[in-house]
Amino acid sequence: MSSDEGAREQEKLIFTSAALPGRASETDALLLAESIRAHAGSLSRAPIWCFVPEYGKRLNPAIEDRLLSLDVTLIPFEIDLKLTTFPFVAEAQAAALAESMALGRARFLAWLAANTVVLQEPSDFLLREGRSLGFRPVHHALVGSRYDRPLDPFWTLVYRYCKVPEGRVFPMMTHVDGTRIRPYFNAGLLVTRPRKRLLLAWRDVFLKAYQEPYFQEFYKQDERYTVFIHQAVLSGVILSTLATDEMQELPASYNYPLHLHAQDVTGLRPSTLEELVTFRHEGFYRDPEWMAKMPAKDPLKRWISERLSLVGRG
Numbered sequence: 001m002s003s004d005e006g007a008r009e010q011e012k013l014i015f016t017s018a019a020l021p022g023r024a025s026e027t028d029a030l031l032l033a034e035s036i037r038a039h040a041g042s043l044s045r046a047p048i049w050c051f052v053p054e055y056g057k058r059l060n061p062a063i064e065d066r067l068l069s070l071d072v073t074l075i076p077f078e079i080d081l082k083l084t085t086f087p088f089v090a091e092a093q094a095a096a097l098a099e100s101m102a103l104g105r106a107r108f109l110a111w112l113a114a115n116t117v118v119l120q121e122p123s124d125f126l127l128r129e130g131r132s133l134g135f136r137p138v139h140h141a142l143v144g145s146r147y148d149r150p151l152d153p154f155w156t157l158v159y160r161y162c163k164v165p166e167g168r169v170f171p172m173m174t175h176v177d178g179t180r181i182r183p184y185f186n187a188g189l190l191v192t193r194p195r196k197r198l199l200l201a202w203r204d205v206f207l208k209a210y211q212e213p214y215f216q217e218f219y220k221q222d223e224r225y226t227v228f229i230h231q232a233v234l235s236g237v238i239l240s241t242l243a244t245d246e247m248q249e250l251p252a253s254y255n256y257p258l259h260l261h262a263q264d265v266t267g268l269r270p271s272t273l274e275e276l277v278t279f280r281h282e283g284f285y286r287d288p289e290w291m292a293k294m295p296a297k298d299p300l301k302r303w304i305s306e307r308l309s310l311v312g313r314g
Contacts (some may be wrong), residue, residue, distance in 0.1 A: 041121025
């Protein structure tokens with residue numbers, strides 16, 4: 001069999017995410033799966049893999065049953081309970097496992113944070129020829145490195161630890177506050193070619209880096225370094241692994257942060273969510289007045305409400 005014939009047998013795309021046992025993560029994962037099946041167009045029947053860490057808890061049976069009814073493959077994976085206390089370790093391990101399982105089985109892997117909702121066919125996930133990463137910048141700068149300022153001690157350490165070559169750094173604009181920064185990639189939406197093993201490299205470097213004493217000194221200075229070290233290391237690994245022309249910035253209609261809609265100063269702020277391909281959220285459904293506050297039309301609000309009510313989350 002020729003390599004071209006083998007490629008044709010592969011899935012075009014596999015959607016992957018993680019669900020942690022607990023009300024918020026489970027509900028998020030269900031909304032993500034429901035939205036893919038309902039709104040992803042020609043990709044709506046693509047495989048969905050949902051990784052579930054095993055550490056003495058299990059998913060809510062109602063959520064699990066609904067996910068299975070949507071033809072979502074639930075994949076348990078072992079993780080040390082102690083590791084789950086540090087932000088995003090479980091997600092990094094799940095992403096790496098997803099990539100390793102997708103090797104030879106899919107042209108592209110879409111790693112999506114569970115708090116993602118798909119509203120239109122994400123056709124840009126099928127990356128252009130020669131591109132191995134589809135990405136969005138971070139929502140706002142926070143611990144990011146401003147492009148017009150000298151590299152600060154934290155990012156100097158990240159670049160050194162990740163062995164970022166000179167000449168790989170380029171400017172990008174944050175999603176909602178329009179700040180020009182050095183590359184700082186959002187970890188909640190990554191489209192990769194599995195053969196590049198990018199997510200495996202991220203996991204391996206992150207699991208070592210976050211425990212290093214010199215990074216822990218930054219955690220003491222500002223808790224945001226604890227929360228975002230995974231994303232900073234991801235950025236360093238991407239820059240050390242891929243040339244700039246292997247990366248494809250996805251449009252601003254992807255990975256849009258609903259929870260920061262009011263803070264968007266970029267001029268690309270959507271009037272309604274229907275303008276978007278995918279959006280992120282911070283559990284909007286916990287607010288009893290979410291339907292009145294959400295910048296969306298009534299059909300979409302009703303669709304979301306119906307999905308939530310299936311498992312008593314409305």
